[in-house]
Amino acid sequence: MATKDEFDSLRAEMVEKQLIQRGIHNPRVLDVMRRVPRHEFVTTELRHLAYRDCPLPIGDNQTISQPYIVALMTELVNLSGHERVLEVGTGSGYQAAVLCELAAQVYTLERFPRLAERAGRVLAELGYTNVEVHVGDGSQGLPDMGPYDAILVTAAAPALPGPLRSQLTERGGRMVLPVGDDRRQYLEVVTRMGNRWEIEQTIPVRFVPLVGRYGFMPRTGIVPDDTV
Numbered sequence: 001m002a003t004k005d006e007f008d009s010l011r012a013e014m015v016e017k018q019l020i021q022r023g024i025h026n027p028r029v030l031d032v033m034r035r036v037p038r039h040e041f042v043t044t045e046l047r048h049l050a051y052r053d054c055p056l057p058i059g060d061n062q063t064i065s066q067p068y069i070v071a072l073m074t075e076l077v078n079l080s081g082h083e084r085v086l087e088v089g090t091g092s093g094y095q096a097a098v099l100c101e102l103a104a105q106v107y108t109l110e111r112f113p114r115l116a117e118r119a120g121r122v123l124a125e126l127g128y129t130n131v132e133v134h135v136g137d138g139s140q141g142l143p144d145m146g147p148y149d150a151i152l153v154t155a156a157a158p159a160l161p162g163p164l165r166s167q168l169t170e171r172g173g174r175m176v177l178p179v180g181d182d183r184r185q186y187l188e189v190v191t192r193m194g195n196r197w198e199i200e201q202t203i204p205v206r207f208v209p210l211v212g213r214y215g216f217m218p219r220t221g222i223v224p225d226d227t228v
């Protein structure tokens with residue numbers, strides 16, 4: 001098993017080669033990616049692969065996103081520190097930890113109780129106190145805690161889910177999410193201005209499906225590629 005120093009140097013290399021060389025430039029995002037221990041969010045057997053340039057399985061047929069995608073989504077959502085953020089798709093809790101470092105309060109929603117429970121435990125062990133992990137259908141958002149300055153969806157939606165759109169703050173609320181079918185999606189950045197939502201399409205991506213009322217039906221969605 002690698003030592004802390006070895007993980008630190010793998011993480012530094014990940015930031016240099018996978019993030020900076022691909023154009024991630026926000027210094028706050030790079031700083032956080034250098035610090036958050038990604039290896040703590042995967043099972044012991046996969047720890048040695050934690051800083052590789054790929055997603056990894058986390059159980060329940062789900063994956064922790066590739067480091068570059070986590071950094072890109074975080075950069076696109078453009079946090080300054082005071083925001084209330086909703087994440088849909090807690091998974092391992094890694095993206096939530098990154099958000100905790102850059103925003104005031106994070107709410108994260110996961111449909112699988114087992115993943116939510118494990119992510120909550122890891123986040124607590126690492127000392128994050130500005131995050132609440134909820135179990136439920138994130139395609140409906142978490143209206144009781146909203147509105148949110150930022151929403152980040154880490155599972156692919158067939159279209160922009162209406163409830164999430166309306167849970168953005170009216171003045172400049174920002175959402176980053178993959179939208180598309182089971183094979184290919186585009187990462188979209190949605191900015192709310194009153195009752196107008198500006199949509200910008202960025203790069204093609206491939207995420208596990210958002211399964212829920214405003215997402216895909218259970219079992220008709222895709223199973224991610226086996227990437228390990």
Ligand code: SAH
Nearest residue numbers: 064089091092095110111138154210211212
């Ligand atoms: N952000 C995660 C990556 C998660 S993969 C990380 O950093 O590890 C996408 C996650 O979305 C999976 O855990 C999946 O179970 C969850 N998910 C899919 N549909 C959902 C829904 N409707 N509500 C909440 N979570 C959902």
